[in-house]
Amino acid sequence: MAVAFLATVLASVVVVPPVVAEPPQPAKGRGDKCVMPTDWMRRNHMKGLIHHRREAVHEGIRTPTFDLNGCIDCHQVKGDDGKPVKISSPKHFCRTCHDYAGVRLDCFECHASRPEQKTETTTGQLERSPHHHTGLPGHGGEGDVAALNRYLEGAGK
């Protein structure tokens, strides 16, 4: 009897499928390819971002490759209202993986989590400067990657 009971328990343990979340399916970006190969980005995007952040804030180096605004622009995900979702939505590109991996993300407490929404404003006559960043990758990428590699070597990584 006891053996039979144990067998039942074991059987039930075996037959209940383990609860494993589906691997995340982050939305594809716009354009042909990312600024770096996908495998590299999966592992190293944070290094690119943190390197760029130092250079951009302290030295005014504003190359587009690892510009967070570029990521946000290319990887925007439209919500039900047709507008790109904010980080508050689980559909947000960054959240799809970060939720899955359980890695807390605080970039968007300060940074915009979606491209700027064009609104009618009373002071809308202010023009952007002609070189205003478009957010699209593909310019100066080689230099960025070389600089990042130098940084990673310097950091012993």
Add this chain to the structure above:
Amino acid sequence: MSMKFEFPETCSEGAACGCAESDARPVAVAPAPTDVEHATVNVDPVEVGRRWFLKASAAFTTTILAPGVTLMAFGEADSAHAKPADQPVSAKQRWGLLIDAGKCEQGCKACVTACNEENGIATPKNLATDAQWIRTLQVKNPENGSTFQMPFMCQHCSEPPCVDVCPTGASFRRADGIVLVDRHICIGCRYCMMACPYKARSFVHEPLHDQKPEVPRGKGCVESCTMCVHRVDEGGTPACVEACAKTGNAAMIFGDLHDPNSEIAKRIATYRTTRVRADLGTDPGVFYQNI
């Protein structure tokens, strides 16, 4: 960087007069603004020697030294300053502002509105605590009641007390003179707010939403005027300067103080300019005329 607070010494009028060479650092005529918008800045005559006095005495004459001269619209001489995006900023430049209070129209707030719009700052409801990167000051001479308005923001000091006191390195002066807070590093201790003699900094007390992509801002950090660094790095002009030019008042110009051919450097070399509380030795990058 060490603290350097020097007060002007009384000029001895002799050959050894130290102030004869010090035109680049004129005496202060106005104490630092003491309160938020619409603050009244009391201007006390500074106890100074003759040469110092000559500089200070221009404070309340309304004579515009060169009435025929109009401050040029923004950027013409300097609009080609964009550096290649992959190059760091350098100390060859020092960005600065020249503001002619004589042209600042009483009641106009175009610069303030433009700054708020550009940087995603909500119109302050509580003037004591809400972020203000630029404000208009009403300056009053208590002796004769004369008043004028002038825009006021971070003075982008080259000896910035905010940087001196910052315990984390978050407050820093870029090589080209723009003083910024690296919000990634700032711990929100607000020492810099206490140290700034110009009350130029604000603390963000509450969570923010829908920030501008070019201007990340957030709760728990101190911030101040960035001289629209995101525009400057692309060859642009600060939003306040652009907006002021659009009103037709053209009271502000922006440019490179180190380039002798820039409009701003030429004007500073030609006309009498004042820096607010220059006696503190902060070496501000913002120059005023007719204050």
